[in-house]
Amino acid sequence: MNEAFKQLLNPLYRQIEMANESYLYFGGTAYLGIPQHQQFQELYIEGIKRFGLNNGTSRNNNVQLGIYHQAEEFAAAYFGANASLITSSGYLSAQLSVKCLSALGEVRYAPATHPALWLHQPPQTVGSFDVWATNLIIEINQSKLNTWVIISNSLNNLYPEQYDFSFIERIDQQKKIILIVDDSHGIGVINNGKGVYATLPKLKNVETVVIASLAKALGVDAGLVLGSGDIISLLKQTNEFLGASPPAAAGLYAFMNATIIYEQELNQLKILTNRLSSALKRENSWSFTSNFPVFLSNTAAIEERLFQKGILMSSFAYPDKDGTLINRIVLSSWHTLADIEELILALAK
CATH class of the missing domain: 3.90.1150.10 (Aspartate Aminotransferase, domain 1)
Incomplete structure (x- = not known):
């Protein structure tokens, strides 16, 4: 070629x-053709006129654009979460989430987990998702460790397969589970565009965190984390969140007006x-x-x-x-x- x-x-x-x-x-x-969508481009241009081309300040700057908080509230409500945070990329959202939350428990990666979620070396997880999930249930239920961090994609977009997370319900409910799911290829497409967050198991012992790039189906150069108020508050105290510049406000303006x-x-x-x-x-x-x-x-x-x-x-x-x-x-x-x-x-x- x-x-x-x-x-x-x-x-x-x-x-x-x-x-x-x-x-x-x-x-x-x-997936949704946004890069060449005329009406979306017009919304983006309107956002540029309102907020300028970019914003090179950190999120803890003493002078802030209110649209970042507004966009986070909008995204949480739109995708069915209690709270959200927005970063400049899906990779940054993944890294700050995994680095912070992996310190809270024993980490296990699902097969084919995206490299953006890796901590250091590629995880040595092979085989099918279903076999892995079955073995993980046994391992966690038999372990003396109480807190586990499970990291996975929502689907495999290379060898198309949507994953079933109902296996979480078979884990001993005395165990504390933090489930981190990368929905970068599902958000905007699956579950009528709302992504995987609302479909994940809702259990008292499970803290669900969904991360995503908005640059794919939704056409905005930004990253997203969805979760509980406590988890999002914790992630917003990380150096990665506070020290990095946010995405262009114009893209978020378009996102909020493009339903x-x-x-x-x-x-x-x-x-x-x-x-x-x-x-x-x-x-x-x-x-x-x-x-x-x-x-x-x-x-x-x-x-x-x-x-x-x-x-x-x-x-x-x-x-x-x-x-x-x-x-x-x-x-x-x-x-x-x-x-x-x-x-x-x-x-x-």
Whole structure:
């Protein structure tokens, strides 16, 4: 594939122009098409006019923009949490949460946990999520340790799979559990866009913390943490939170005023996802999960065959850059049904 695609000068969209050729693009993480959404851009520009381009101060500065507090209250209510905090990136939200909360108990990582959640070295957790969860229940229930910190993604977006956290209910309720879940690829898409927070087990012995990047489906360069008032208050005292500059206020202004846009784009994404799911449901060469717009191919060199037909799919090795290519079709609401039909036709050939 042409290396020039790694040096694009035009924005990512449903079509990419390269060397006088046009390619349908099925990659990235802009699930709701926000980067090229005209109404969202207008909201962002309005935010720039109100608050300026950026804010390079720390969150403990004696002069503050009120929109940060407003956005945190809005996000907590929107996603169904008691409280939230907002940072400049999902990575920062993950690191400050894991560094602070991992000191409170014995840490266990689920398989395929995103590198943003790693403390130091990659966790040595392998196998399926379900087997891991079963073994973890046994370990915790038999242990003399009382407080445990469980860290996981909400789903695996590479090998599409949504995780079931009901196993938490089978842990001895005398144990204190802090459950940290990264919902970066689910927020804005699953559970009617509200993400995983409201679906997680609600138990007296379980403290639920959800972290997320807002830069994917929701199109805002910011990070989010959802949790109880006590947990968010604790995290807001960390050096990472107090010392880092916040995200651009303009993006948060757009986020707070884009509810209808998000709903409309999610409805379009569901239509596209259902159409492709229906076309591929009898194909053993594809792996996908219900209502999630990512489709994993198990066919060798499919990326080259589609490229020759003017279709550019997601194709790279991750997290091991020297590993096997992961070939996926990723849908966005900026696609049209005609795009999906063209893709289906290309796959059929």
